[in-house]
Amino acid sequence: MKYTLSVLVENHPGVLSKVSGLFSRRAFNIDSLAVGITEDPDISRITIVADGDEYVIEQLEKQLNKVIPVIKVRTYKEGEYISRELSLIKVSCPSKQRLDIMKISELMGARIVDVSVNTMTLQFADTLEAFETLIDLLKPYGIREIVRTGTVAIEKDSAVSRK
């Protein structure tokens, strides 16, 4: 099962390697890891999507909590959070197919950020599922390159207040 963990850390050099090193040395599998500064410049947030059973995730949380510059660890439950991933997708695109790809792009809510004679580059920020749909639609045209940021997630206030 996939889990999304949100880890607040002190914004010091070396913290990211302390956190990421933990995964490899304790043999935890991660799908993605994204890091960035929060509203407080002294604090960064690392969002991790990891694969594992309950035991693995519990251990992961506990081991993360042991890292001194880690301030807080939260594992988000289904429906509690909004998650997005930014991706840049370069598609083969001779001029006669330009319109097709523009339509797909419009349909899926992607932005065209670069066009060349033979390619088109799309910027897409959405959920993992939407990303997979987009890729399925673009595949027949020939995908040249994909760059992804990894998932970031934020707690949903609406869900919390409804509870």
Added chain:
Amino acid sequence: MISGAEIMVKCLQEEGVRVVFGYPGAVICPFFDELYRTDIKAVLVRQEQNAAHSASGYARALSCVGVCVATSGPGALNLITGIATAYMDSIPLVCITGQVKSDVLGRDVFQEADITGACESFVKHSYLVKNTADLPRVFKEAFHIASTGRPGPVLIDVPVDIQQGVVEEFVYPDKVNIIGYKPSVHGHPMQVKKAIEMIKDSKRPIICAGGGVLTSGAKPKLREFSQITKIPVISTMMGIGVMPSDDPLYVGMIGSHGVKAANTAMHNADLIILCGARVGDRAVASPDQVVERANVIHIDIDPAEIGKNMKTTVPIVGDMKNVLGQMLKEIDYTAPEEWAEQIKKWKEQFAAVPQSFEGYVEPKSFIAKLSTMLKPKAVMAADVGQNQIWCANNYRIRDGRFLTSGGMGTMGYSVPAAVGAKLARPSRDVVAVCGDGAFQMSMNELATIAQENLNIKIIVMRNTVLGMVHELQDVHYGSRYAITELDTIPDFVALAKAYGIDSALASSNEEAEEYAKIMLKSDKPFVLVCNIHPKTSSR
């Protein structure tokens, strides 16, 4: 104006450090030069790994933070095994390393090694100091982190220009404020209550005590708890010493090399109270089987240890001493007498009878005998291998300490650990027991012992093989002794004498005991070499 090096020394003084173990080098010179002018003792070890082991022995004997210091590159790298050994056994250390100038970091200059990177997975925390002004905070935090919560080694890497840099004044912070580090020390009252209920409902309860009991200083509380409730105690290797070996309530060490009575008791209990024990694989080989039959109360300061290796019925996160104190206030329970009777029977039934060989010392009975010759508060440092098991199961501990490398199993630990212990506790008997393999890994420390004139007694179990693996080869590898035969063994007696240290060779228990008497009467170091038959088993 004050230099970084002077600040480092002042920080050590603020922390009450009296002894550091180390080895010099170019980029740690500013620090040692400042240290030289103070009354902090700097002990020159003969290899950096032993500086960490000595600091560990010192820390364990005195229940304080041990300090070791090395230079950059190879000096720091040699520390690693010692640091990792301390990490596995939760020993509080502050390890200081010199580093190349900060403006050439990362350029692979002479004696540069990324020591904070290399040590990441076996330090509790580490610092690479980039500003002289940060030193007081870094040292304050390092000592705090090393000694609180679950203790462990903290590394401070200080580039030479940071040691040479100057700041206006030295102010040592009163407090530490690390937002992500606030270990809980008191057990949650609800959990304590649940635990007490569970104990009340148990018929065959057992306390399994680990190193955490000793680290937390909870030994008297644990003894009291066991006395009041009549709950028998088994221990892990790291927990040896929580109870006097001869206490009727103490069963023995558990594990693949433990005593059968202790393992049988654990497997027949209906409640296991794990106290500061992490249920390592050598202690409990099949935790899943154990929990099928028993409830488990797990008390530990490190929440990550609870549920890691053994499923827990009632987890209690907190300092052992506090939690036992909380439980003592409320407990009203006495274990059924039949359970005690049963355990007593197992102890008698499974008592091992050592096999002796003519013309050799029988180590198990000698260790047992030696225990009676030492003062009650003696410190016994056992190395790794067969000698460790002989000591663990036969040394009759009273109120002293048993030091060994339990988690990492680092050969060569005992001699440098004894050096540290003796400097920490000069008035106590300090004995190191090692095999002829381990002794050859750290016998260079005889020079340190001679230089400091430390009254340490070293017992070398000379069986001419790397016994533990040799024994394994007999069982699993058709007695093919692949590189376990120590064909060229130096004359240890002559070697000790070359360092100016008294020594003798014993080939029977009578001889060994005679020499032990002489050895213990003298106020000088002594190396007692015992000829052991290579087929003497660890059990």
